[in-house]
Amino acid sequence: MTTNPALGAMLFGTVQDERRSFAILDRFVDTGGVWIDTANAYAFWSDPTGFGGQSETVLGRWLASRPGVRDRVKISTKVGCEPTEAGRFPETAEGLSAGVIKRGIEGSLRRLGTDHVELYWAHKPDEATPLDETVAAFGELVAAGTVGRLGCSNYPVWQLERARRIARDHGGAGFTAVQQHHTYLRPRPGALPLVSHRFGVVGDEVLHYLEHHPDIALWAYTPLLSGRYTRPDRPLPEEYDHPGTVRRLAALDEVAAETGTNRNRVVLAWLTGGTPAATPIVGVSTVEQLDEALAGVSLELTAQQRERLDSAV
Template sequence: MRRTELGGAGGLPVSALCLGALPFGTTVDETTAYEILDRFVEAGGTFIDTSNNYACWVEGATGDESELVLGRWLATRKIRDQVVLATKVGARPSPERGAAWPRNSEGLAARTVRAGIEGSLRRLGTDHVDLYYAHIADDGTPLEETVTAFSALVTEGRARMVGCSNHPVGLLRRARSLAADRGLTPYRVIQQRHTYLRPRPGAEFGVQEYVTDDLLDYVADRPDLSLLAYSVLLSGAYTRPDRALPEQYDRPGTAQRLTVLREVAAEIGATPNQVVLSWLLHGEPPVMPVIGVSSVGQLQECLAAVDLHLDRRLRERLDLRLPHP
């Protein structure tokens, strides 16, 4: 599989696709998870993404499940040094904050960040993670406290790189500026909700933040910052008639973009999912998809997108401007 560098030149070498492990151990059983992970590595995949709260919203789950499955898989395959492992802190349920998630998310206080990495390392069976994310923004903790705590983990060798997810671009900008002023390790990765379709202005996704034009411009001007995207295939809504588009994408221009997407896919003999992945991977700035799959067949479809080329003419057709609402 094609390689790239996470965090720009001199960053972490990773595969062009990142495999999301969110459902492993809950809605995807351990046997199937192992099959997906094995096939991903066989295909040259190296980059795997999880969190210390996946998937706490599934009935009976605690949030330990995904990391535990990955830890057991790494132990049996003995390939820790061959994978780039990312996990997150900040969105795990904290009982003392109440019973309703995500309102009871643990937050990003320094003590929580440190306890979070200890728990993740234990479940993953490793002495470090390659990328550690601040999972969701925490308005209740001073930004300097969080940024300092993450930087300390890099200094100590617990994390090789740090980043953030579900942070608005203004908060990302302030965090990186603060790190530069204090001589701390900056966030070099941001992971947001993003796909080919664009949500209507002001759309709400709860704690999830989606990619905006401001963020794309900010990333494009900073070669040491990488943009990753989750929910890129909208849980199958591009290809499965039984999966409705999330209502946040109900806006003028959506039907036209879907028509163009399907026309381009048919012309080049690809699936709409593959076109979406290629469109992300080869855009300006490039966006690395975090692919979430529940079967080896779905993984195979995604893997084929890495070598799919969209020429300038096709990209111009796909990049039609959405009308103002």
């Protein structure tokens, strides 16, 4: 199968207990899944302590209990959002100073029980730390072999470009992946989806940049709007209440009927086959939901169906 989607492990160890988390992970690997996405901050808001690390810890126990599986998967984790005081996020988020990045990767590797990760992300911008310091600290991890590649999440395009230029000017590794909220429906212009950080939405500016920088991979978080495409008990947020949503949902339903599938599968097929193609991060709570997501990324849309979906605005 394709390496899409990435398995989102955000709620492993908190909302999802270890037994269910292991079952999902086992199924993911059995079907050929490769990328697993987590963060040192996951999931501080769901844990009584007010701090994260639970997701990485569960992943580490799973890796330790499955001999040889570490060679079959790739780990994506992040630093920058872990609160330094319980109950005070985002004002006490750890940030991206050199010291935080160094301690962050050390803690992540310890919890994961590994000596490296394939992809390490800046979780969100840190206005208090010079970008030069952040870029240099990340680059040192790549040079040391501790990290394979670097990515940034929830960054504005100008800051992504500046960080990449700093890395080039100093001969170090730069960001080659961006992780933002991306889905088929579009919020009203100027509206901030509840699922996103301030600069975390894929818009025309991000897409234009990525089209002209094919070395950068796009990862899409919350691609299925936490079940809101298919679950009547989860209505769309207010920022999607506009005529464009009506037209795009109609196009989505037409294509779902033609393919004999549903909205979720069509959304994932649209994302993985788009320009630029995206790696959707799917957070599932059951093996059945995982199978549904895998069926979505395997769905092939015709050029006419894709054009119809793209043109509904």
